[in-house]
């Protein structure tokens with residue numbers, strides 16, 4: 001079972017056994033917090049922190065809306081070691097995929113309009129003609145709906161032969177989404193099995209993100225998915241830590257610590273990680 005095993009339910013079963021980075025070697029030859037200080041106000045709910053944004057689908061031409069987080073209203077509380085943002089009240093990650101509910105074309109908001117005529121043809125043929133999407137009419141995106149949106153974004157990236165970095169970024173964010181889903185399931189006292197299932201899936205997606213960003217670092221230029229080289233190196237170090245590749249993490253961390261252009265914040269995070277690596281190596 002791989003990370004694409006959910007695609008059969010969406011009518012895209014033929015993509016299930018694809019290797020998501022397989023086509024990249026050929027392809028590579030060609031080509032943002034707010035503080036609302038002051039008097040206590042009634043706490044906003046998730047629905048108050050999103051709005052319906054209008055889009056025109058570059059594949060089928062339909063007009064549609066996707067729910068988008070009001071980044072000026074949402075309050076960032078912290079970030080996890082692998083840079084997953086944690087907001088008060090809302091899980092921002094649920095709102096990062098833009099999806100045309102008419103034809104099934106979807107991508108991360110930042111890359112939604114970047115699609116060539118050749119890629120449109122591929123999406124029409126391999127997604128639009130087959131896809132069966134869930135019927136959701138909620139005020140906010142549930143984790144289930146958000147996960148389906150991410151699965152479709154990855155299927156689209158696969159079909160249109162996106163760069164490794166684009167696929168890796170979708171995998172990274174899906175991993176973050178699944179972490180949020182796991183936390184939500186734990187809070188709602190869900191059965192242990194469903195929590196474990198989400199944790200397993202999170203690991204699979206993050207493994208794929210790790211693999212994809214390692215490859216992209218060798219073959220693509222920076223900035224990558226809006227991240228500069230040091231941020232990507234930091235992210236890779238965090239993922240390497242998770243998968244106990246301490247030598248890889250240590251090498252990346254020392255690059256960051258000796259860099260003259262790394263910000264104090266990134267260096268602080270890198271120093272914390274270095275201590276963690278040293279502790280882990282001592283245990284051996």
Ligand SMILES: [Zn+2]
Nearest residue numbers: 057060100103
């Ligand atoms: Zn469309």
